[in-house]
Amino acid sequence: MKFFKANEVAQAAVEIERKGQAFYRNVANAASAQAARDLFTFMAGEEAKHEAIFQALKNRLGEIEMPAYSNANEYQEYLEALIDSHALFSGGIAERLASEASDMVTAVNIALAFEKDTLLFFLEMKELVPDSEKPMVQKCIEEERSHMRMLHGLLKD
Numbered sequence: 314m315k316f317f318k319a320n321e322v323a324q325a326a327v328e329i330e331r332k333g334q335a336f337y338r339n340v341a342n343a344a345s346a347q348a349a350r351d352l353f354t355f356m357a358g359e360e361a362k363h364e365a366i367f368q369a370l371k372n373r374l375g376e377i378e379m380p381a382y383s384n385a386n387e388y389q390e391y392l393e394a395l396i397d398s399h400a401l402f403s404g405g406i407a408e409r410l411a412s413e414a415s416d417m418v419t420a421v422n423i424a425l426a427f428e429k430d431t432l433l434f435f436l437e438m439k440e441l442v443p444d445s446e447k448p449m450v451q452k453c454i455e456e457e458r459s460h461m462r463m464l465h466g467l468l469k470d
Contacts, residue, residue, distance in 0.1 A: 322438055323371035325396050329431050330364035340420045349417050363453055370446060399430045421467050432457040
């Protein structure tokens, strides 16, 4: 079984944000409504901002070991499953889904699923980083929640 270092979890967050950017850019380019294009372009920018935050976190963490409890086999397997099952980590799925999201409702529902997976990952990540880094992860968690509210608002309109 592979044991994660804290910077490896931060690298997974970087990858989530990169793939999110690609998804949102593709959906923005395909959107017919200006409001949708604007929101998806904004979301791509948010993902880029988070990517920079988590890249800096990764650099700060270096080779810090995970907390002792995180190395328990069950937790390690859970964390691996969480990363592997994130919608954005399935080979090329972001691009494929963006191209299939021909209507606004489909695109928003896909985006909501991505945001939900990301939120869950960040909630778990917060428990694994040093206390000094928790406020930064919490800020990203709050922004992900805000993204979900914005996307859900598109479905209501």
